[in-house]
Amino acid sequence: YSTTRVRNFSIIAHIDHGKSTLADRLLETTDTVAKRDMEAQLLDSMDLERERGITIKLQAARVLYRSQEDGEVYILNLIDTPGHVDFSYEVSRSLAACEGALLVVDASQGIEAQTLANVYLALENNLEIIPVLNKIDLPAADPERVADEIEETIGLDCSNIVHASAKTGIGINEIMESIVKYVPPPPPATGGPFRALIFDSLFDPYRGVIVFFRVVDGAVKKGDKIRFLNSKAEHDVTEVGIMQPQQVPVEALRAGEVGYLCGSIKDVLDARVGDTITLSSEYKAAAAKLKESKSEEEPIKPLPGYSEATPMVFAGIFPVDADQYESLRLALSKLRLNDAALSYEPETSGAMGFGFRCGFLGLLHMDVVRERLEREYDLDLIVTAPAVVYRVEQGEGEKKKVIVVDAPSKMPDKLRDMKIMEPYVRVEVLTPSEYNGKVMELGTERRGIFKDLKYMTPQRSSIVYEVSDITQGYASMEYQLIEYREGDLVRLDVKINYEDAPPLSTIVHVDAAQTVGRRLVASLKELIPRQMFKVPIQACIGVNVIASASISPMRKDVLAKCYGGDLSRKKKLLQKQAKGKKRMKAMGKVSVPQEAFMAGLQRI
Numbered sequence: 001y002s003t004t005r006v007r008n009f010s011i012i013a014h015i016d017h018g019k020s021t022l023a024d025r026l027l028e029t030t031d032t033v034a035k036r037d038m039e040a041q042l043l044d045s046m047d048l049e050r051e052r053g054i055t056i057k058l059q060a061a062r063v064l065y066r067s068q069e070d071g072e073v074y075i076l077n078l079i080d081t082p083g084h085v086d087f088s089y090e091v092s093r094s095l096a097a098c099e100g101a102l103l104v105v106d107a108s109q110g111i112e113a114q115t116l117a118n119v120y121l122a123l124e125n126n127l128e129i130i131p132v133l134n135k136i137d138l139p140a141a142d143p144e145r146v147a148d149e150i151e152e153t154i155g156l157d158c159s160n161i162v163h164a165s166a167k168t169g170i171g172i173n174e175i176m177e178s179i180v181k182y183v184p185p186p187p188p189a190t191g192g193p194f195r196a197l198i199f200d201s202l203f204d205p206y207r208g209v210i211v212f213f214r215v216v217d218g219a220v221k222k223g224d225k226i227r228f229l230n231s232k233a234e235h236d237v238t239e240v241g242i243m244q245p246q247q248v249p250v251e252a253l254r255a256g257e258v259g260y261l262c263g264s265i266k267d268v269l270d271a272r273v274g275d276t277i278t279l280s281s282e283y284k285a286a287a288a289k290l291k292e293s294k295s296e297e298e299p300i301k302p303l304p305g306y307s308e309a310t311p312m313v314f315a316g317i318f319p320v321d322a323d324q325y326e327s328l329r330l331a332l333s334k335l336r337l338n339d340a341a342l343s344y345e346p347e348t349s350g351a352m353g354f355g356f357r358c359g360f361l362g363l364l365h366m367d368v369v370r371e372r373l374e375r376e377y378d379l380d381l382i383v384t385a386p387a388v389v390y391r392v393e394q395g396e397g398e399k400k401k402v403i404v405v406d407a408p409s410k411m412p413d414k415l416r417d418m419k420i421m422e423p424y425v426r427v428e429v430l431t432p433s434e435y436n437g438k439v440m441e442l443g444t445e446r447r448g449i450f451k452d453l454k455y456m457t458p459q460r461s462s463i464v465y466e467v468s469d470i471t472q473g474y475a476s477m478e479y480q481l482i483e484y485r486e487g488d489l490v491r492l493d494v495k496i497n498y499e500d501a502p503p504l505s506t507i508v509h510v511d512a513a514q515t516v517g518r519r520l521v522a523s524l525k526e527l528i529p530r531q532m533f534k535v536p537i538q539a540c541i542g543v544n545v546i547a548s549a550s551i552s553p554m555r556k557d558v559l560a561k562c563y564g565g566d567l568s569r570k571k572k573l574l575q576k577q578a579k580g581k582k583r584m585k586a587m588g589k590v591s592v593p594q595e596a597f598m599a600g601l602q603r604i
């Protein structure tokens, strides 16, 4: 057995630059999937992914390719990576499972910030990068300019860059040949114990957790007992196999190979992305040896780079109808089986009733979870405004207390020796140079700290800011948490009809409190429908009302029609109206629509 004819690679591309189309093409031209069986965009299997055109979960595929150069058959393992910045940890692990990467850039667009971030991840993992200009069939394609840009920004030699069209098939063979020629084969086995890197796992209701991994050393086969180094869980393997891309069982998987295994694993937490798989027997033997020599070392060294995916934003999820609480709980526990990065715990609020406080990697992750809950589990939900995690520090030195605040309403009132710390991210925006001014305006508006402006080419710039507001819309840029810094922050509360509405609380900078308060009440006034009675809305800091507005009651003449008629007709009318309406949550006597819960997000 030798790995000289194995190539493990992934595709790095900005969303919409053609990664999925190219992957499909590679499978098709190698006859891995017969054309008639080919579902469009095979690798993105989740409906939601297809609709949104993003790749959420990693998948892998093994294709056989006969090289035109030497006539030999090569095993090419394509490991797909998710394209959004929310999932950058998963990207880094799937890249760590490869020796090379195709860098696919839309020849009519150019390189984007997220792509660049992933290229850096690939370079950190010592991957061979093969640049590909895609969509050269488009009239707007400008391969020379984009190739220049790639050379300038990454320093890759682009003199022989592949010109391709995943759509029409141009350049596909050239890409395959380049993979064979330039991506190095996996290093040979060292003879050490079995170690494999998990780059994905998913829950299958019939077979339990299926783990996708790259073998780094040794071998694994059916019947083995495995141990996950980080979670310390041990399980029996009932099947090992490869992805073609459907799962096909094989005898064993050896160093350099990519495959899956399943067994008695019931919880994705046992087998998280980035963890190292070992054999229980080898682990025990190594541990016994170490015990003899009284060494403190780890029996088998974990593969580098494991880290727990930590939620960056939190939001409350409540069923519109309290009867759906149990279904929501069940649905979350099921989603959790497939998504180790999703966290949730019960949250009860006087205003909202029973629901859950959920942690997400980012806003896209939050949206995906919400949509899956609503579509796949048929739930009507209210999601409160996402907020970052704040830290409150009290006292100094030994006596220092740190409180983690994952919901604005839980922020304590400010005391004298209390510091409120907020997370800062480093944001890099790549933009055509003509928009530099606009981007920098935006950066200043968001109280960003300007760090750097670079012209990558005369037409394209990179602008770097450090900012604290990371729940502002969808970043089409790359961001990275850098640290917590003290901020002059206050909790802004909302009262509707004189009753507290904690889910609408937000945390704002003291300087911005007035403006935000005024905007918030103004938009709530627009968003909350009229009631039978006048509804005052107030924004308060502590006991001080800093802004207020009121919603005037429904006009009598609208109701008058109902009063005359018989009661059942009126009821029907109201029911009909209610059905056609958007989701609402009764807070006190007032129905508050979903949009109002997001009103606090519109800041300055």
Ligand code: GDP
Pocket (backbone or CB within 6 Å): 013, 014, 015, 016, 017, 018, 019, 020, 021, 022, 053, 054, 083, 134, 135, 136, 137, 138, 164, 165, 166, 167, 168
């Ligand atoms: P991904 O987000 O990177 O996976 O991109 P997709 O593969 O989903 O492609 C995004 C869009 O670009 C789709 O509408 C594709 O049909 C289109 N597309 C992909 N490759 C090409 C190409 O080579 N030429 C043209 N004209 N369109 C392409």
Ligand code: MG
Pocket (backbone or CB within 6 Å): 019, 020, 021, 044, 053, 054, 055
């Ligand atoms: Mg895609």
